[in-house]
Amino acid sequence: QRACVMVGLVLLWRLRFRHLGAWWPLLLAFNGVLLLEPLASLQPGFWLSFAAVAVLILTFGGRLGPWGLWQAWTRPQWLIAIGLFPILLVLGLPISLTAPVANVFAVPWISLVVLPLALLGTVLLWVPVIGDGLLWLAGGALEGWFSVLTLLAGQLPAWTPAQVPLVYWLVSLVGALMLLLPKGVPFRLLGWPMLLLAVFPPRESVPHGEVRVVQLDVGQGQALILRTRNHALLYDAGPRSGAVDLGARVVLPSLKKLGVQRLDMLLLSHADADHAGGAAAIARGLPIARVVGGETEGLPAFLGTGPCISGERWEWDGVSFALWQWSGAISGNPKSCVLQVQAKGERLLLTGDIDSAAERALLDTPLAVPTDWLQAPHHGSRSSSSRSFVQRLAPTSVLISRGRGNAFGHPHAQVVARYQAQGSRLYDSAEHGAVRFQLGAFQPAIVARSQPRFWREPLP
Structure with missing residues (x-):
């Protein structure tokens, strides 16, 4: 129907208004569409x-x-x-x-x-x-x-x-x-x-000793991209539910938009679909040097996932990383692999879905220190973010990744009040969209929905 209407208009224009040229009908059609359907x-x-x-x-x-x-x-x-x-x-x-x-x-x-x-x-x-x-x-x-x-x-x-x-x-x-x-x-x-020049633009490098962190907006799930000067790590891969794979739709395109050609590590906190569901799509779309998981038995075999080793530490470009997992956890959320990142004295702690029991165990480790950026355990669930945990870490900023109107009631009102009483600033993906900050620069985060035309920008 559209093709027939367009051909008819072209023939009418050539018959009656040819002397006006070809740009006028294009301009009239452009304005006509906007008048009928501005959106x-x-x-x-x-x-x-x-x-x-x-x-x-x-x-x-x-x-x-x-x-x-x-x-x-x-x-x-x-x-x-x-x-x-x-x-x-x-x-x-x-x-x-x-x-x-x-x-x-x-x-x-x-x-x-x-x-x-x-x-x-x-x-x-x-x-x-x-x-x-x-x-x-x-x-x-x-x-x-x-x-x-x-x-x-x-x-x-x-x-x-x-x-x-x-x-x-x-x-x-x-x-x-x-x-x-x-x-x-x-x-x-x-x-x-x-x-x-647009195909091979000069790349803006990350300063030595700092990390660019992006918490993606993946609904009721989690995915964070961490980039140092020469390395890239993805913590969780976004959710997958049936045919809807946010790993393929959001996480992988975002990695490519950021210029990530390969992942040095894919760290899956545990095997739940809202954290590891998109891992297969990531593995198909990018080469991955190493895959680490809190629950290796619940992840696809072709990923070649290695175990989360408590106490493992390494350094990339002047940034230190450390892993921890509760030895008393049997399976599920408490087995989440926790990652601590330190850059120029600024700390980030990614906790997956650990519960209050795992939090008590973490308080007896070297990771239980004042933290600048904390990923709220289990999306702000009532079963996590215990009072002692929040008070010991005293986070300056808290990242919450969740879907708007989710069926689990995340984040729980008591948890939100607990962080607010501590003086923490909350960055909620359902309210702010994607969140970006520079670990090691001691600066506030940039949120997607504070940017103009955020609805058509892939990242802030």
């Missing part, structure tokens, strides 16, 4: 559709002579790919490297095979056997093409680029526009290095 501007498809049409108008219009059949068939796909690259980049969407190749064959297949069969079958639907047969052929042709697309996507999956600073994105946008200009334009080929 369409929040959808990526709105900008991609109009940008693609604008690229075609720019590249096809105003030329001295028409392109040959082969050029008219193949060139638009590559030009659209170049023109939409900066748009996909700024919208934070994956970039398909096979899309131009797929579209080269999709356009004639759909236009010359699927669509004629479907229209003819619809017209002849009243004729026994013939109408149904034609629609069956159209469906088979479409299904066959979907199989080809699946094969292509499997051979070369979509690329998720790292976040690019605004300046580099603007340079890449100018480069894309230069490449869309006719061949005779001077310095046109300089558009390639300008465009590739």
Whole structure:
């Protein structure tokens, strides 16, 4: 229906208003859509559709002579790919490297095979056997093409680029526009290095001795990314429930957006699905040097998970890490692997889902010291964050990862009151979204929902 309306408008414009040029109808359509549905501007498809049409108008219009059949068939796909690259980049969407190749064959297949069969079958639907047969052929042709697309996507999956600073994105946008200009334009080929600046932007390194920490907003679950100057660690992998895998939908894209090419460690506090459910998706999407878990028996065998060894310590780029697990725990939440991180005297303690009994055991260890950043045990459950635990650690800031309106009542009102009485500042993912802070810099966190246009930003 949309295609028919658009073709009709184009024919009407060429018949009655051709002297006004091609940009006026695009502008009128742009404003018409916004008048009828202003919220369409929040959808990526709105900008991609109009940008693609604008690229075609720019590249096809105003030329001295028409392109040959082969050029008219193949060139638009590559030009659209170049023109939409900066748009996909700024919208934070994956970039398909096979899309131009797929579209080269999709356009004639759909236009010359699927669509004629479907229209003819619809017209002849009243004729026994013939109408149904034609629609069956159209469906088979479409299904066959979907199989080809699946094969292509499997051979070369979509690329998720790292976040690019605004300046580099603007340079890449100018480069894309230069490449869309006719061949005779001077310095046109300089558009390639300008465009590739967004593909290989200079990376902002983490200062030595500090850690960049991001608590992702994964609903009723948990996932935290820790990056030192040359290393990356993921503490818990987000939840998975049936077909909904937040590891694949949120955690893995966020890692790639941050420029993480490999994980030095995937630390799964325990085997519950809200903490370890996304681990398989992470393992498929990134190389992982080492996997550590509080419950090795409840995790997929292909991960090769090693046990959490209490007392293990190591150092990355001037930052110290230490593990602890309650030896008296049998299974479940109390077996959570606890991680302490120290950077320039500032401390972070990640506790998984330990309960009050495990907290009492932890108070007898070297980890029971005043802590600047504390991940609230068990999402702020009433069975955790005991009074003695909170008073001994005296956290300056508390991270709570949970889903809004969750069925468990996390965080419990008594726990929240306990932290507030201690003077702790609460960072709740359900209220603030993703939370980012620099351990070792002694600065407050940046929360996603304090940022402008947070609804379309992958990370603060």
